[in-house]
């Protein structure tokens with residue numbers, strides 16, 4: 132019998148489902164009946180956290196989520212709405228949220244995210260635009276219930292961002308493939324008692340597509356998807372694990388992972404994490420020890436993108452996509468390397484960073 136697990140979302144008093152619904156991967160976003168069926172199926176399985184964004188399918192994810200929420204209300208199934216904005220000024224954010232409330236058919240957004248902080252400079256610029264006072268006003272007016280942030284920062288930067296103490300929760304990528312990249316975030320999550328929602332839990336398919344590499348997280352009888360999700364659920368600081376569902380089968384598969392799930396103890400999880408490094412030969416684990424380049428090249432981001440080439444077919448396409456879509460950096464940026472060698476000396480995985488940067492730079496030709 133499936134039993135959903137609920138955890139505290141930080142200090143908000145809200146109990147959220149450990150498995151969350153990500154609205155970024157619908158296979159047929161314009162098939163509203165199918166998408167609504169997926170949402171109902173998830174909610175019947177106990178999922179109460181639904182995440183979308185205006186940029187997912189050019190607002191069509193928000194539109195179909197709005198239809199789903201109508202149906203959830205009709206069926207008296209509880210849910211929380213999470214979405215995001217890239218806008219930074221009060222006037223732009225107000226315009227955006229008006230459209231979102233209409234699309235989502237909601238009186239308020241439960242978890243509203245300042246979307247996709249890619250650097251601390253980027254965060255400073257948004258603050259200069261008045262984003263925090265704009266969010267606070269929306270909260271005071273009851274249009275936003277909790278102020279959250281989504282971030283692609285790594286290493287100590289994500290910890291620095293969260294330690295400012297202005298957020299109630301955070302959304303960030305975290306999986307068996309890159310957990311070392313953002314481990315420090317949990318120091319701040321614990322210190323500030325934040326809600327922690329992790330996205331991309333299967334590393335964009337890398338975890339299920341490479342069972343040998345990820346056998347360190349897999350227990351007997353577990354599918355790759357179950358192993359990947361359960362590894363994250365074992366982490367007591369994680370409130371929600373967002374899965375970007377493509378269709379109903381994905382919902383079934385993720386719910387099935389909850390069935391019969393027995394959490395590891397903290398000590399067991401620590402031992403598994405320790406073992407993980409051994410299997411990642413040649414793969415950048417995102418530890419960021421190399422991240423002190425005199426040319427200010429964001430090396431961990433380039434090396435994370437290069438991982439795509441190693442792990443996936445058509446790797447160059449995946450590499451390019453990761454650079455642009457995920458990290459907002461260009462192949463040309465890799466050409467700034469002056470081959471001082473400092474990063475390679477620091478690299479925990481002994482990666483030939485300079486060679487990889489040269490390869491990436493050539494992709495711009």
Ligand code: SF4
Pocket residue numbers: 423424425426427428430467468469470471472473474475484485488
């Ligand atoms: S070798 Fe290149 S990438 Fe590495 S630290 Fe030196 S300049 Fe930066």
Ligand code: SF4
Pocket residue numbers: 414415416417418419420421422430431434477478479480481482484
């Ligand atoms: S290139 Fe090496 S040091 Fe840098 S983040 Fe990756 S694994 Fe860590």
